[in-house]
Every structure is written in structure tokens, then in C-alpha cells.
Amino acid sequence: MTLTGKDYKNISVVVILLALAACLPLVSGAYLLAIGVTIAMYTVLATSWALFSGPTHYISLATAAFFGVGTYTTGIGIEYLPYWVLPIIAGVLGAVMAALVGLATLRLSGVYFVIFTLGLAELVRQVITWFQNFSGQKGLYVLTEITEVHIYWQLVGLAAAVYLVGWLIGRSRLGFALRIIGDDEEVAAHSGINTSRAKVLLFMVSGSVAAIVGAMLAPRYIYIEPLLAFTPMLSFQVVIMALLGGTGRLWGPIVGVIPFTFLWEAISASFPNQTTLLLGVCFLIIVYLLPRGFVGLLDKIRSKINAAEAYS
Amino acid sequence: MRTDAPVLSLRGVTKRFGGLVAVNDLDFDVAEHQVLGLIGPNGSGKSTTLNLISGAFPASSGTISLRGTPITHLAAQDITRRGISRTFQLVRLLPSMNVLENVKAGAVFGHRRRWGAEADSYAMQMLEQVGMARMAHAPIGQLTYIDTKRVELARVLASDPRLLLLDEWLAGLNPTELEEGIRLIKSLRDQGRTIILVEHVMDAIRSLCDHCVVMSSGAKIAEGTPEQALSDPEVIRAYLGDDDA
Amino acid sequence: MEILITGLVLGGTYALIAMGLNLQYGMARIMNLANGEVLVAGGFAAFWFYTAGQISPLLTVFIVAPLAFVANWLIYVIILRPLVKRAKSRGQLEVDSILTTFGLSFIAVGVMLAVFGGDYFSYSFLATPVQLFGDTYALNRILAFLSAVVICGALYLWLNHSRTGMSVRAIAVSPDSAKLVGIDVPRLSAIAFALGGAVTAVGGTLISSFLTLDASTGVLFTLKALIIVIMGGVGDVRGTIVAALMLGILETFVASVIDPGLTLAAAYALFVIILLFRPQGLFGRKTT
Numbered sequence: 001m002t003l004t005g006k007d008y009k010n011i012s013v014v015v016i017l018l019a020l021a022a023c024l025p026l027v028s029g030a031y032l033l034a035i036g037v038t039i040a041m042y043t044v045l046a047t048s049w050a051l052f053s054g055p056t057h058y059i060s061l062a063t064a065a066f067f068g069v070g071t072y073t074t075g076i077g078i079e080y081l082p083y084w085v086l087p088i089i090a091g092v093l094g095a096v097m098a099a100l101v102g103l104a105t106l107r108l109s110g111v112y113f114v115i116f117t118l119g120l121a122e123l124v125r126q127v128i129t130w131f132q133n134f135s136g137q138k139g140l141y142v143l144t145e146i147t148e149v150h151i152y153w154q155l156v157g158l159a160a161a162v163y164l165v166g167w168l169i170g171r172s173r174l175g176f177a178l179r180i181i182g183d184d185e186e187v188a189a190h191s192g193i194n195t196s197r198a199k200v201l202l203f204m205v206s207g208s209v210a211a212i213v214g215a216m217l218a219p220r221y222i223y224i225e226p227l228l229a230f231t232p233m234l235s236f237q238v239v240i241m242a243l244l245g246g247t248g249r250l251w252g253p254i255v256g257v258i259p260f261t262f263l264w265e266a267i268s269a270s271f272p273n274q275t276t277l278l279l280g281v282c283f284l285i286i287v288y289l290l291p292r293g294f295v296g297l298l299d300k301i302r303s304k305i306n307a308a309e310a311y312s
Numbered sequence: 313m314r315t316d317a318p319v320l321s322l323r324g325v326t327k328r329f330g331g332l333v334a335v336n337d338l339d340f341d342v343a344e345h346q347v348l349g350l351i352g353p354n355g356s357g358k359s360t361t362l363n364l365i366s367g368a369f370p371a372s373s374g375t376i377s378l379r380g381t382p383i384t385h386l387a388a389q390d391i392t393r394r395g396i397s398r399t400f401q402l403v404r405l406l407p408s409m410n411v412l413e414n415v416k417a418g419a420v421f422g423h424r425r426r427w428g429a430e431a432d433s434y435a436m437q438m439l440e441q442v443g444m445a446r447m448a449h450a451p452i453g454q455l456t457y458i459d460t461k462r463v464e465l466a467r468v469l470a471s472d473p474r475l476l477l478l479d480e481w482l483a484g485l486n487p488t489e490l491e492e493g494i495r496l497i498k499s500l501r502d503q504g505r506t507i508i509l510v511e512h513v514m515d516a517i518r519s520l521c522d523h524c525v526v527m528s529s530g531a532k533i534a535e536g537t538p539e540q541a542l543s544d545p546e547v548i549r550a551y552l553g554d555d556d557a
Numbered sequence: 558m559e560i561l562i563t564g565l566v567l568g569g570t571y572a573l574i575a576m577g578l579n580l581q582y583g584m585a586r587i588m589n590l591a592n593g594e595v596l597v598a599g600g601f602a603a604f605w606f607y608t609a610g611q612i613s614p615l616l617t618v619f620i621v622a623p624l625a626f627v628a629n630w631l632i633y634v635i636i637l638r639p640l641v642k643r644a645k646s647r648g649q650l651e652v653d654s655i656l657t658t659f660g661l662s663f664i665a666v667g668v669m670l671a672v673f674g675g676d677y678f679s680y681s682f683l684a685t686p687v688q689l690f691g692d693t694y695a696l697n698r699i700l701a702f703l704s705a706v707v708i709c710g711a712l713y714l715w716l717n718h719s720r721t722g723m724s725v726r727a728i729a730v731s732p733d734s735a736k737l738v739g740i741d742v743p744r745l746s747a748i749a750f751a752l753g754g755a756v757t758a759v760g761g762t763l764i765s766s767f768l769t770l771d772a773s774t775g776v777l778f779t780l781k782a783l784i785i786v787i788m789g790g791v792g793d794v795r796g797t798i799v800a801a802l803m804l805g806i807l808e809t810f811v812a813s814v815i816d817p818g819l820t821l822a823a824a825y826a827l828f829v830i831i832l833l834f835r836p837q838g839l840f841g842r843k844t845t
Contacts, residue, residue: 057652104829108836111588111651112787116828118590119780123825130818173420173427180417183406190366192392192421192471232776236659243656277667283660287640287653 025149040155046242046253048209052202054247055178061235062117066094066207068230070214075140075224087215094211095204102200125230139225146219246293325374334360336530347507349521356527358510366398367391395423395474403460405452412448415466422471438466458489476507568805569702572798575785577757583792584729584749587654591662593775599761600770622755629754633747669772677771701763729792784828790838
């Protein structure tokens with residue numbers, strides 16, 4: 001694999017930023033750390049979401065479903081297994097679930113996929129609630145020694161892994177195939193690309209990561225019940241953050257995560273019932289003002305500057 | 313006249329869309345290195361036939377074979393990987409990529425799969441062949457109509473196909489461009505490429521094709537050299553009506 | 558037998574709701590995810606009129622329908638038409654309309670929460686039992702079903718036997734070709750969308766007489782309507798009706814025999830099975 005000078009520069013920048021991020025717990029108090037965990041969590045979720053939904057333009061709303069599965073993996077598994085196995089199991093479960101959903105719906109148009117994923121979290125939640133009613137057990141206690149700091153570091157590590165995987169995919173045949181699929185799926189098929197397989201593979205990556213995040217976050221909640229683990233809002237928030245930042249670049253989503261997280265905290269504090277309204281307004285802003293997110297805006301500005309320079 | 317097995321064979325190929333029979337019991341062969349013209353009046357089923365061959369949609373019945381192996385029910389990507397590549401009636405380029413990347417798409421996933429620097433250089437060679445090398449890094453939004461067609465052709469060539477399907481590739485060109493286009497396809501023929509040409513431009517058919525299949529209302533009504541096919545009374549009747557036959 | 562009739566009755570009402578979405582997605586080509594909220598709004602209106610003035614929901618329908626028509630028409634023209642204009646492909650339009658209507662649905666929910674609060678609301682209207690085929694059914698459900706039949710029947714006749722209706726169906730098949738034969742696609746799309754909204758709102762008004770609603774239940778109805786429309790085949794009226802009846806029967810069956818908590822799972826399973834074996838839906842056209 002040949003790396004250019006620019007590549008080395010980018011990698012160094014990312015490594016330094018990640019190292020700085022990892023230092024957060026050493027210098028800040030509990031409140032900032034909590035925000036840090038939230039931001040790290042959404043960054044991983046949004047970036048892995050964008051790996052799939054960015055190039056293919058298939059809007060996945062299944063994040064909450066995968067996350068919930070991961071949370072429950074820890075919730076149930078913590079009684080029988082050591083913690084460190086659980087995120088791995090969650091990752092596998094997420095991948096399997098994504099494969100099933102993908103194989104069923106990705107052959108079809110994007111709209112069917114969106115609808116299916118929209119209800120998926122609800123579906124899983126209903127099934128688990130029913131099962132709990134059936135077995136008589138209402139919620140699960142997750143009592144561990146894992147602290148907020150541990151969770152934060154795990155998330156930063158996971159973020160590094162996601163960026164690495166995203167970068168590698170971007171340079172690979174699979175990444176190229178996905179870009180082509182996103183541009184024109186029929187041309188992709190006629191060029192020799194197995195479009196279903198490419199889409200399903202990427203979807204498995206993003207589902208797996210979301211499940212791992214869920215597994216890592218479970219100790220934070222301490223008491224897990226279906227409504228908590230499968231918050232429907234989660235899927236929408238992740239979509240908004242990724243689209244707000246822009247899916248055209250690997251660092252796009254985090255640009256959306258940070259301001260949105262602060263905005264959400266502010267609105268939740270002052271107008272707790274109007275968070276839904278905020279989500280709605282953000283969706284409209286994205287569609288009408290920022291169709292390619294901040295990244296797209298930057299690209300437009302940059303090309304205008306280049307065009308201006310070309311004339312001068 | 314070569315005696316090897318044909319590159320492509322159609323036997324009894326039929327396609328129904330609900331009650332409409334678009335292609336009716338079609339039989340023909342394409343020999344290696346041959347340029348076959350598939351002609352006929354509008355609505356005769358020529359493009360549908362190409363779509364059936366390329367796997368854009370499945371045939372209702374009949375067999376399509378590539379060098380003796382049936383490919384009738386394969387998906388488009390499998391047919392491409394086995395060596396059949398096509399252009400589209402309305403040029404389809406990938407909007408988010410530049411010219412070189414568009415051509416690379418054919419090189420990376422097609423019949424011969426290349427990657428990295430090898431794919432880049434092969435794609436550049438194809439661009440040189442169609443005369444677009446100087447615009448390799450241009451965004452496709454800036455291209456003229458014939459240039460977009462050239463890029464699509466380069467993409468098709470980049471997969472090194474055994475059989476090229478050109479779907480009205482010469483349509484919509486002005487006389488100068490048409491001459492260039494015909495010359496380009498002639499150069500492909502001189503390289504020994506096997507091509508199926510769906511066309512309306514009679515000059516092109518006469519100068520490029522070794523063999524013609526004429527369709528009307530989904531069925532084959534004549535076959536032979538261009539002179540034979542175009543002077544066949546049935547063909548004249550199909551194009552012009554009874555008075556001129 | 559009881560399950561069958563109850564299921565059919567429920568399905569009939571679902572048909573009305575899904576019909577609205579069918580008009581909007583199949584004909585106007587907007588995947589309207591705010592559909593459920595329109596339904597809830599219709600329900601709110603019925604609730605309000607009934608508790609304030611004892612006005613029967615059957616009459617409220619005549620107020621709700623035109624209001625919903627105008628409101629949806631405005632939404633289409635102001636918010637959605639710019640998307641139609643700027644979309645370079647059908648896929649792009651679908652993505653944009655999904656995000657936009659999501660946004661609208663959240664805003665609608667937010668507004669309804671602010672105005673009506675987060676409580677469930679229901680009222681008792683004609684909950685009198687009626688004897689039919691030896692079993693007891695609620696009169697309000699039967700009335701809702703009959704109204705749904707009337708409205709669906711009227712829509713079917715309009716779509717298949719009137720000139721405007723045929724033009725609307727033409728747009729569903731191919732907007733570009735429809736333009737070429739002189740059909741005013743933008744205007745008819747707006748009408749189809751508005752009509753779809755009106756039908757959904759009316760469905761909400763009727764359904765509120767026997768179901769409990771609150772500001773956040775819209776999503777569930779949107780999902781069900783989507784499942785029905787896609788299962789039945791987008792753009793086809795008969796398909797929607799058949800699929801709705803099937804769903805109604807299935808849900809009633811699952812709720813009575815297995816567990817009320819698994820109705821969504823059952824609906825989903827049906828959805829997936831149909832998509833796997835007949836992706837164009839029961840009555841849909843195979844895409845070639």
C-alpha cells in the first residue's frame with residue numbers, strides 16, 4: 001500500500017487529535033466527561049452510519065435497533081461472562097442482524113429499506129417487551145466496576161478503529177464500488193459489481209459497530225429496560241448529526257455531532273418537550289440549506305475560491 | 313467465414329411485458345470478430361434484445377449462450393464479468409467522478425479486473441484510444457455530448473470485453489461527429505472486437521457491419537449482409553410500408 | 558368467525574388510512590412520513606368537536622376533510638414542490654421527501670404536544686354493542702368501517718372512471734409521459750397529495766371514535782400505512798384495500814390468539830415475506 005505525503009500528514013493529525021481526546025478524563029470534571037462520552041458515542045455511531053449510508057444514499061434508521069441489541073447483550077451476558085467478551089459478541093450479533101436485514105431489503109429500492117429500518121427498533125423492542133412479560137422479568141441490572149472513564153476510553157479506541165476501517169475501505173475496491181453504486185446502481189451492475197453484496201457488507205460493518213457501542217454503554221445505564229435501550233430518537237439523532245456534518249468525508253460526521261450535542265443539551269434543559277420539534281427543524285434545515293452538510297458547504301466555498309483564482 | 317463456435321447465440325428468445333410481446337422467438341448468432349448490425353424500425357424490439365443479452369432484465373423464454381454456455385438468467389453483473397459490456401441509449405456516466413474514474417469503473421470490476429496503478433494506466437490507454445486522454449481529470453459535467461459518449465465507450469472497453477453491445481451509440485450526432493464516431497467504431501473493428509450494433513444510421517450499418525439482423529415487431533424478418541438485408545422486400549415494407557416494396 | 562369480521566372491520570379502516578398514503582406516494586410520488594400525524598390531527602379534531610360541542614365524528618368529517626385538503630395542498634406547494642423541481646432523479650426525490658416529511662412529522666408532533674399536551678385522549682362515541690352474525694360488535698367500529706367502504710368506493714370510482722382520476726393514475730405510471738399527453742402534472746400532483754391528506758385525516762377522525770390516540774402515536778400508523786401500501790402494490794387501489802384487510806385480520810388474529818403485544822411483529826413478518834417473494838406487492842406492476 002503506497003501512502004503519499006498528504007496521507008502521512010492526515011494520519012499524523014488524526015493520531016494527535018485522538019491522543020488529545022484520550023486525555024480528556026485526566027483534565028476535566030464529571031460533567032465534561034459525561035458530555036465527552038456522549039460526543040464520543042455519537043461520533044462513533046454517526047461515522048459508522050455514514051460509512052454505509054453516505055456512499056449508497058440508503059438512509060438507515062436501524063441504529064437504535066443495533067444499539068439496543070448490544071445493550072441487551074451486555075445486560076444479559078454480564079451475569080455469565082466477563083465483560084470484555086460482551087462487546088465482541090455484540091459486534092457479531094449486530095453483523096448477523098445487519099446481514100439478515102440487508103439481504104432481505106437491500107435488493108429493493110432505498111425507500112423500502114428506510115421503512116423497514118424505521119420499524120426495526122420498534123419491532124425488536126416489542127418482541128423483547130413481550131418476552132419479558134412472558135418471563136416475568138421487567139428490567140435488567142447491569143452492575144459492574146466499569147466507570148465512565150473506562151467507557152470513554154473504549155469509545156475513543158472504537159472511534160480510532162472506525163476511522164481506520166473507513167479509511168481503508170475508502171481506498172479499496174469496496175469503497176470504489178459503493179461510490180459507483182451511489183451514483184448509478186444500474187451502471188454499477190453493468191460494470192460487474194455485485195451490488196447487493198457490497199451493500200450488505202457495508203451495512204454489516206455499520207450494524208456491528210452500533211451494537212458494540214450499545215454493549216459498551218450498558219454499564220452507564222445500570223438498569224436496562226426496552227424503552228431505554230431502544231430509544232427511537234437515537235436513530236434520528238444519528239442521521240441528523242451525520243447529515244449535518246456531511247457524509248462526503250470521514251471527518252464529516254464529527255463536525256455535525258459536536259454542535260448538535262450541545263444544542264440538544266441546551267434545548268433539553270430549557271424546553272424538554274420541544275426536543276422533537278428541534279429534530280424536525282434540523283431535518284428541514286438539512287434538506288433545504290445543507291444538502292451535503294458542512295462538508296458540502298466547505299467544498300462549495302473552496303471551489304468558488306478556486307474558480308475565482310482561476311479567473312484572476 | 314469462420315467455423316469456430318459463435319461468440320453469442322440466441323435461440324427462441326422471447327420477452328413479454330404483460331400482454332405485449334416485445335421480442336418474439338428470436339434466433340441469431342454472432343461470430344467472433346464480427347460486427348453485427350441489429351436494425352429495424354422503431355419499436356421493433358432491438359433495444360429490448362440488447363437488454364436481454366446484457367441482463368438488464370430476464371427473458372421470458374429461450375436461451376442466450378456465450379460461447380456455448382447459457383447466460384439467460386444471469387444477473388447483469390455476472391454477464392459483464394463473463395465478458396459482455398454495453399453502452400446505454402441515454403449515456404450514463406457517474407456524476408460524482410471525473411473522466412478517468414468513470415473509465416476505471418469498467419477496468420476494476422469488469423471482465424478483466426485490475427486495481428491500483430494498473431487500472432489507472434489501462435484506463436488511460438482506453439481514453440487515448442477514444443481520443444479523450446487530455447481530459448482525463450475533467451469533471452464529467454463539462455463534457456460535450458460526443459465526449460460523454462466517448463467516455464462511456466472507454467469505460468466499456470476498459471473491462472476488455474469479448475462482446476461489445478452498442479445501443480444506438482451514433483444517435484444524436486451531427487455530421488462531423490458522426491464521421492468521427494464511425495471512424496472510432498471502425499478502429500474497434502480493425503482491432504478484432506466482436507460488436508453488436510443497434511443503429512438507425514444506414515450509412516454506418518453499410519460501412520461497419522459484416523452481417524445484419526433485421527427486426528420488426530419483435531421478430532426477425534431478414535438476415536444477411538447489409539446489401540442483402542436492406543434490399544429485402546420484407547425489410548423495405550417494414551420501414552416504408554407496402555407501396556415501396 | 559368473530560376474528561374474521563373484527564379483522565375485516567379493522568382492515569377497512571386501515572384501508573382508508575393507507576389510501577391516503579397511496580395517493581401521496583403512488584400518485585404524487587412523495588413518501589409522506591408525516592401521514593400518521595395528519596391522522597392524529599384528524600383524531601384530535603374529532604375529539605375536540607365531540608367534547609366541546611357533542612358533534613358526532615361522522616359530521617366532523619365534513620369539516621376535517623376540506624381543512625386537511627387545503628393544509629396538505631399548501632404543504633405540497635410550498636414545501637414539497639421545490640424538492641420535486643430540484644431532484645435530479647427519482648431516488649434523490651425519495652430521499653429528500655423522506656427527510657423533509659420526517660422533519661414535518663416531528664414538528665407536527667412537537668406542536669401537538671405543545672398545544673394538546675402529552676396525554677392520551679379518547680372519547681366514547683356510539684360504543685353500543687350490535688348483534689351481527691351471532692356475535693357482538695361495537696357500533697362505532699361498524700360505522701367507521703361502513704364510512705371507509707363508502708369513501709374507498711368513491712375514490713375507486715373516481716380514479717377509474719373519471720377523467721381527472723385517470724390523469725392522476727397516469728402520473729403514477731409515468732410523470733414524463735403524462736406531461737407529453739397534456740396532463741398538468743404539477744397541478745394534479747398537488748391535488749393528489751392534498752386529497753391523500755384529506756382522506757387520511759378523515760380516517761383519523763373515524764378511527765378516533767374507537768381507538769385511543771395521543772400526540773406520539775402517529776409513527777405507528779405511518780408504519781402500518783406504509784406496510785399496507787407497499788404490500789398491496791404502490792399506486793394500486795385494489796391492492797391497498799386487499800392488503801389492509803389482510804393486515805386487519807392478521808392483527809386481530811394475533812391479538813386474540815397469541816398476544817396483543819406482538820401485532821407489530823406480525824405485521825412486519827407479513828411485510829418481509831411479501832417483499833421477499835413479490836417485491837412489487839400483491840397488485841403492483843413488476844418493474845423491468
